[in-house]
Amino acid sequence: MVVSDSVHYAQAMLGSQLSDLIAQGKVANGCLIRLLEFVCNNVADRRVIIILNMDLLSAPVAPIGDAVEYGSQPAAQQAGGAHNPYARPAQPQNAGRGGMGGGG
Numbered sequence: 763m764v765v766s767d768s769v770h771y772a773q774a775m776l777g778s779q780l781s782d783l784i785a786q787g788k789v790a791n792g793c794l795i796r797l798l799e800f801v802c803n804n805v806a807d808r809r810v811i812i813i814l815n816m817d818l819l820s821a822p823v824a825p826i827g828d829a830v831e832y833g834s835q836p837a838a839q840q841a842g843g844a845h846n847p848y849a850r851p852a853q854p855q856n857a858g859r860g861g862m863g864g865g866g
Contacts, residue, residue: 765795765811768827774800774811783818792822809833 763784765774776784783789799815809832 763789765797765813766827766829768829770832771829772809772811772832774813777812777814780813780816788818790822792825794819794823 763774763776764771766772776789780789789795795813796817796819797811797813797815798817799813801812801814803810803812
């Protein structure tokens with residue numbers, strides 16, 4: 763299976779405890795899922811995401827975004843690419859100043 767965050771996609775596999783979801787037709791191409799637990803392994807020089815636990819959020823929907831394979835672009839292009847809404851905001855650097863406000 764393939765998972766995507768709408769910017770990048772990667773190969774993935776369901777852990778054995780989740781494989782019935784495909785057999786039962788609950789997980790299909792285009793479903794929205796939330797990864798709760800996963801590990802990444804390198805298999806034949808490719809990164810594969812092993813999904814251990816997930817939430818099924820919706821039935822199949824139309825593709826979202828124009829994802830490219832993770833790692834297919836040079837790192838500099840990836841870093842300057844589309845905005846990641848899930849990235850943590852940069853923490854301010856106060857250079858030794860304590861707290862906020864005017865203090866003095």
